[in-house]
Amino acid sequence: MDAAIEVTGLHKAFGPRAVLRGIDLRVARGELLGVVGPNGAGKSTLFRTLLGLVPSDRGDLRVLGLEPRTASIAIRTRTCYLPGENGSYLQMTGREYLNYVFGFRARTDAARLARLQDGFALPLQQKVRSFSAGMKQKLLLLGCLSPDVDLYVLDEPDRALDATVRFFLRDELRAMQRLGKTILLSSHHLGEVEALADRLEFLLEGTFVAPSRLAAARAELRQRPRVRLRAGQPLPAGASEVAREPDGTLVVRTDGDPMRWLRTVPADAVDSAEIGIPRLEDLYQLLLGQPGGRA
Amino acid sequence: MIARKTWREVRVMAFAYLVILELLCIPVLLLWPDFYPELQRSTLMKNLGIDWLGRIGEAVTNNNEQVAYLNWCAVMLFFRSANLVCTAAAVLFGTGLFARERENQTFESMLALPISRGRMLWQKVWPPALGLVVPIYLVNASAILWSWQVELDLPKWELFLASTHAAVFAVMFFLLTTLLSIRMRVQAHVAAGVGAFIVLQIGVYMTQRIRSYSLFHLADFEWYGPVLAGNTPAWQMFDPIRSHGFTTYLLLAGAVLYGLAWRALRKAEP
Numbered sequence: 001m002d003a004a005i006e007v008t009g010l011h012k013a014f015g016p017r018a019v020l021r022g023i024d025l026r027v028a029r030g031e032l033l034g035v036v037g038p039n040g041a042g043k044s045t046l047f048r049t050l051l052g053l054v055p056s057d058r059g060d061l062r063v064l065g066l067e068p069r070t071a072s073i074a075i076r077t078r079t080c081y082l083p084g085e086n087g088s089y090l091q092m093t094g095r096e097y098l099n100y101v102f103g104f105r106a107r108t109d110a111a112r113l114a115r116l117q118d119g120f121a122l123p124l125q126q127k128v129r130s131f132s133a134g135m136k137q138k139l140l141l142l143g144c145l146s147p148d149v150d151l152y153v154l155d156e157p158d159r160a161l162d163a164t165v166r167f168f169l170r171d172e173l174r175a176m177q178r179l180g181k182t183i184l185l186s187s188h189h190l191g192e193v194e195a196l197a198d199r200l201e202f203l204l205e206g207t208f209v210a211p212s213r214l215a216a217a218r219a220e221l222r223q224r225p226r227v228r229l230r231a232g233q234p235l236p237a238g239a240s241e242v243a244r245e246p247d248g249t250l251v252v253r254t255d256g257d258p259m260r261w262l263r264t265v266p267a268d269a270v271d272s273a274e275i276g277i278p279r280l281e282d283l284y285q286l287l288l289g290q291p292g293g294r295a
Numbered sequence: 296m297i298a299r300k301t302w303r304e305v306r307v308m309a310f311a312y313l314v315i316l317e318l319l320c321i322p323v324l325l326l327w328p329d330f331y332p333e334l335q336r337s338t339l340m341k342n343l344g345i346d347w348l349g350r351i352g353e354a355v356t357n358n359n360e361q362v363a364y365l366n367w368c369a370v371m372l373f374f375r376s377a378n379l380v381c382t383a384a385a386v387l388f389g390t391g392l393f394a395r396e397r398e399n400q401t402f403e404s405m406l407a408l409p410i411s412r413g414r415m416l417w418q419k420v421w422p423p424a425l426g427l428v429v430p431i432y433l434v435n436a437s438a439i440l441w442s443w444q445v446e447l448d449l450p451k452w453e454l455f456l457a458s459t460h461a462a463v464f465a466v467m468f469f470l471l472t473t474l475l476s477i478r479m480r481v482q483a484h485v486a487a488g489v490g491a492f493i494v495l496q497i498g499v500y501m502t503q504r505i506r507s508y509s510l511f512h513l514a515d516f517e518w519y520g521p522v523l524a525g526n527t528p529a530w531q532m533f534d535p536i537r538s539h540g541f542t543t544y545l546l547l548a549g550a551v552l553y554g555l556a557w558r559a560l561r562k563a564e565p
Binding site: 081085087088105 | 296303399400401409410411564565
């Protein structure tokens with residue numbers, strides 16, 4: 001498949017701090033790629049470098065067949081970008097803001113705009129300053145997703161959105177992908193990105209984690225059920241405590257199959273139990289505790 | 296689109312600035328003849344040893360109507376407006392141009408728009424610059440309109456020349472503020488930076504020995520007086536070789552500041 005984004009050996013440092021350390025990335029046209037990683041991993045810098053907003057120190061970059069350093073405007077003409085830290089023009093009404101951002105675009109997808117307006121249900125005649133954080137994010141999404149371009153780069157598009165809107169957004173992104181649009185997004189909701197994206201890349205300390213290493217970490221986490229025991233109940237045999245969360249939930253490591261272990265636990269000893277749902281922060285901790293990046 | 300948005304942001308300030316300039320004539324017209332003798336007795340003014348004050352005062356209270364009126368124009372339009380109001384307006388217009396975008400976290404999305412940084416700067420700069428310059432010419436036009444009251448034919452060309460110099464002076468301060476607005480992240484820091492520069496310049500201006508080194512010396516009555524009297528033809532204002540050509544120097548300074556602003560914006564990162 002033709003590549004929308006091709007990156008080889010991308011390095012970027014701010015002074016002595018290396019933020020991107022040898023990124024290799026290929027995103028096919030029409031692909032939806034999710035990028036996850038802890039704060040400061042380099043996600044935003046990667047996106048900015050792809051758009052030419054920040055110059056790379058080393059590496060070969062091609063975005064929509066163009067070099068970001070020399071053809072940034074051409075890339076930005078064919079790309080819509082939603083920054084992670086994105087404010088709003090508070091003095092404008094929602095409608096004025098949309099007219100402003102659409103004024104820079106050759107065309108918008110009228111059907112998509114109508115769907116998004118319907119789904120987000122924003123009072124566009126009101127000043128943005130009267131909007132809540134979630135409403136502002138919906139307005140920014142409306143301005144970013146409605147133009148008809150080839151590539152959409154979305155840095156935490158689900159920020160401040162409730163679950164219902166996140167699901168609506170997920171459906172809309174899928175619909176855009178079906179139209180052949182390439183989408184690159186980052187998020188802190190691992191489960192939702194996994195459910196949405198064709199592929200997931202895990203960025204850690206400026207480099208993508210090797211798939212085999214990620215798979216091993218996830219397998220390890222699957223061995224670690226989270227259980228909340230009733231008061232005074234001891235941890236049943238066959239598992240050892242790995243961590244205790246502030247609400248009293250125990251992260252344990254079972255000797256064998258966690259499902260089998262859970263069956264041995266008396267039902268009246270447990271308030272809740274969770275198996276096989278890796279949390280992003282657990283992945284971060286586990287991977288950060290291991291040496292090395294992508295081999 | 297950026298120009299339209301910027302104009303929306305500054306239009307109220309531009310209108311207020313125009314009104315203030317127009318209103319300045321009222322106290323000058325009504326109070327100056329009574330105010331001047333009081334001012335002459337001021338120990339502070341005596342100690343400062345500013346000779347233009349005496350010259351303006353003599354001119355305004357001069358029996359020769361023409362001399363008085365011309366100098367009134369100088370006082371009303373230029374000494375007060377160009378030096379203080381125009382500079383203040385230039386700082387107000389320029390401070391938020393880019394620093395506010397950073398404070399509001401809209402700077403990155405602005406940089407990501409599909410236009411060049413040069414076009415971005417131009418569209419950010421020209422609406423406030425116009426809002427700064429047009430009132431200067433409008434106030435002069437209104438002075439010409441009022442001149443029938445004193446049955447005097449105002450020197451339109453000289454007023455136009457003086458207005459042009461005042462406009463260039465104001466735009467230079469505006470571009471200085473714009474440059475700092477790109478380089479600094481907080482509006483308060485921009486205002487403090489330009490404010491410190493202005494205070495320094497005023498300090499130099501108030502110190503008699505080094506007054507001629509102050510930028511404000513280029514926009515005081517000593518400079519505008521000869522222009523309004525018709526003693527400084529246009530070529531002298533703009534010719535840095537055969538004459539002082541201070542207007543050209545200001546224009547060059549403005550061009551350099553604009554170039555520096557463009558360079559700073561080109562290198563700016565989110």
